[in-house]
Amino acid sequence: MDVSQYLEIFIDETKEHLQNLNTQILNLEQEPDNMDTINEIFRAAHSLKGMAGTMGYKRMQTLTHDMENVFSEVRNGNIKVKDNMIDVLFQCLDALEEYLENIQGEADEGTNENEHLIKTLNEIMKGADSTPVANQEAAPDKKAAPVQSAEESKWNSIVLGDSESTVISSALSQGKNVYGLTVYVQESCILKAARAFLVFKAVEDLGEILISNPSSQDIEDEKFENDFSIIVITDAELDTVIKAASEVSEIEKVCGGNVSLDALATEEEAESKPEAAEVAPSTEVAVKEETEAKPQSAPKQDKKPAAGKPVVNRTVRVDIEKLDSLMNLVSELIIAKNSMVSITSNSEAGNNSSAFNEQIEYLESVTTNLHESVMKVRMVPIESVVQKFPRMIRDLQKKLGKQMELYMTGEETELDRTVVDEIGDPLMHLLRNAADHGLESAELRKERGKPAVGSIHLDAYQDGNNVVIEVKDDGNGIDVEAVKRKAIERGVITAEQGENMPDKDIVNLLFLPSFSTAKTVTDVSGRGVGLDVVKSKIESLSGEVDVKTKLGEGSTWSIRLPLTLAIIQALMVIVGDEKYAISLGSIQTLETITKQDIKLVQNEEVIHLRGTVIPLIRLDEVLDTKTKKNPDEDLVVVIVKKGDKLAGLVVDELIGQQEIVIKSLGKFISKLKIISGATILGDGEVALIVDANALF
């Protein structure tokens, strides 16, 4: 079978399952007895095995198979979860990830057999066989027999409601036969739902199907493993019914038997006496069946909020190109709208323009809404990226021999898909930094009166048109003096410069390439390739990164990213005889100042505005053009902010606020710092977008 077309889906789903396993095994470490978690792990491992097998990745399948065996023993209570077992399981996950990477790279799983892992897994299994946990020894034996029979005829486990019981008793009293059937579909069967439908049809020819498990809806949606059970009311003999059902092709076997009311678990019974010896096995199977039949739905009862989230993201996978084309259409719609706006404003004289204006306003609201909903489609929660961090911190904890705990909030914060894909590495760098450089050793922490376990916070939240992600630790903070010494030593700054530099600027030196203050190079961090990479990555996403620190108390790194990248609200201005756009997100206020308001500080023009001194930037000079205004005229100043810094941009005239579509200048115009892109105006002309952040 040619499976290459499924490769992408396989990779995606495997990633999801691996992530899920990672999270769940972490949970398991915390609560070794949580049955929900164990079931969840088992299910994920099982799906992984099946998928790897289908795709023909034998080694991957073998490894997951052995993992599944271990989980299955855990689930049956034959082995207890131990620390070393968790370690082995994590190693297995890493090995699986390695396979996946190979598959992603060259559509082949590679040749690493991971024999030692398989051997260790088998040893864990053997340990289970030879030393069964003492107080459990009787239980498995007792359960074995009933479970076995329940396995064969699962129809016994169908839970009946009041109405069904009534129907059955009246049918029996009328002398009809009531049979329970369990139909097993061949494992290789592709269209299980279709086969099930044929079985239903064949049986309905003979009688009436009272109830099925899973429900007929789930069967139709193929939400069942390889078997389903039904209860039939019929005049025919049991053999006839079984034969009719077995005649459908790709049906492996059909088991059946008479149904009597007392043999079946009624609803009340199942609820009121879940521990009752006779009912227990069947309800257990029923629960198991249900969860297996709907692998996508969340576990019903959750003790922990963490497990309460849907196991797998219910997503529709949309080709990003399709979204892009949708996005382009919206862009064009907006451009068309803008040109209509410009026509009306040009022919103001027309009297019949009010109806026209109304229509434009309508069009405007439509395009804005359309834009918003398309953008929302592109938004994904950052959860997919941050999920892997608890595991990473756990590994770091062992590697560094420090105790630490990661607290995360705001995982649901959404960002553009392209941004989310890119922020993983920078965040990882910051977290590793916090763990390695930030947090002190336990002894030192005790000395300083801090709790022995260091805490690292990862918080994400939306702030206006930006999303802020903060990495905060309660560790040592940045030693400004050490940074300064290092910078002078490296010749980044002179000793003299160092004297006059504010602390903030010194800390920012850390973002320069090849700057690492760690005295020893570890493989966690300290190779001097970290922070400058973080900075350039974030800046390539039009974001910025900042750090606040206090020696002895910890540091906070914050990443600020724009919510959307394609369409923004902008202020249109005129400089010289050219039009420019300035993103509204960075504009603080608009001011008109007189020539006398301009003061000189260190030969730079500044203005004094409501208690703050703001440097002036003459846009005409920056943009190599010439202002058309008389030097004595009042100046129009756009106050822009970046973080807590302000600057005043001097422009000739303001045109107004507009929604603009950002277009790239193309690869032939090498990256310009002050121009972040271009946009097409209503009259078809191109206006450039001034990147206010680059002017600071």
Place this chain on the structure above:
Amino acid sequence: MDNSKLSRAEIEKLQEQDVNFVVQQINQYIVIRLGEEQYGISINYIDNIVRMQHITRVPKVANYIRGVINLRGEVIPVMSLRLKMGLAEDEETKATRIIILKIEGHGNIGVIVDEVKQVVNLDENQVEKPAYDKAAEKEMFISGIGKSEGNLISLLDLNAVTAEKE
């Protein structure tokens, strides 16, 4: 005409022609004028030819980049072929055109030319390798000289033309 009734000789003749067509590669060029000289641009690179239009200046770029234009909703950079080749500044006339080139891996770029004259077919025999003269800056952009109806056409090496100048 019924194809099946072609004689064997006729089929062979047709095949021979076919082979000849493949062997003798014929390339199509658009002939443009810059000042007094004629240049050829391989049609494989040409996406579009548009009239001169308003070009939005972009600050802080190389002098030969004139700016950007809006081509049906896309922003396309435009460069002056004259300035790039070290000739005098463009003189805008009614005949001035912008030729939009499509360069693999780099996207589109427009080049300003004085006039678009015609399309010529040149086979390999009609193209000569240029005599290299390092002194002349514009020679660096020529990949060959084509002869057509007594005219000499300098064929532009578009990768060199669009490459960033140091």
